[in-house]
Amino acid sequence: MNISKLNKCMDDLRATLGTSVESTAIWGPDGLALVGYEVNPVAVALFHELTGQLSSALSQSNFPGLGRFFIAELEGNKLAVVLVMNDYRWGMTVDGAQGKLGLLFSVAIPQALNNFKEALYG
Numbered sequence: 001m002n003i004s005k006l007n008k009c010m011d012d013l014r015a016t017l018g019t020s021v022e023s024t025a026i027w028g029p030d031g032l033a034l035v036g037y038e039v040n041p042v043a044v045a046l047f048h049e050l051t052g053q054l055s056s057a058l059s060q061s062n063f064p065g066l067g068r069f070f071i072a073e074l075e076g077n078k079l080a081v082v083l084v085m086n087d088y089r090w091g092m093t094v095d096g097a098q099g100k101l102g103l104l105f106s107v108a109i110p111q112a113l114n115n116f117k118e119a120l121y122g
Contacts, residue, residue: 001088005119006035012115013092016108020100022078024092026116047082047091068113081109085116 006026014021014037023043025036031048033039055066072080077097081104083090090112094104 001034001120002122003035005115009090009112009115009119010035010037013108013112016111017094017100017103018098020095020098020104022093022095024090026088026090029087043093044091047080048089051082051084051089069109079104083109083113083116085113085120088116088120090116 009026010024013024021037023036023038023040025033025039025044027033027044027048031045033041033044036044051066051070054070058064058066066084068085069081069083071082073096074080074093077095079094079096081092081094094100
C-alpha cells in the first residue's frame with residue numbers, strides 16, 4: 001500500500017467531481033481512516049460495519065456477493081458511495097444536486113477503482 005498514491009486517489013476524485021465531493025476517506029480492515037478529506041470518523045466506522053453486514057446478508061441469502069461498490073441515496077440529494085477492494089474501503093459523500101452524476105458513474109467510479117487498486121497493490 002502506498003499512502004502517497006492513496007492521497008493522489010483523493011486528489012484525482014476531487015479533480016474529476018469538483019465541489020460535489022463533500023467528504024471522502026479510505027480505510028483499512030480495522031475501520032480506521034488511512035487518508036481522507038473532511039473525514040468523519042463516525043461515518044467511516046458506520047460504513048465499515050455496514051459493508052460487512054451487507055456482505056454477510058448477501059451471502060446468507062444466497063445472493064451474489066458484494067461487487068466492487070455500492071451506493072446509498074441519502075436525504076438532501078446526497079449519495080454515499082463505498083468502493084470495496086478486498087479488506088480496504090473507499091467511501092465518499094457526493095452532492096447529487098450538482099448535476100455531475102454522469103461523471104460519477106461513467107468516469108469517477110471507474111477511474112477511482114483503477115487508482116485504488118494501483119495504490120494498494122501496485
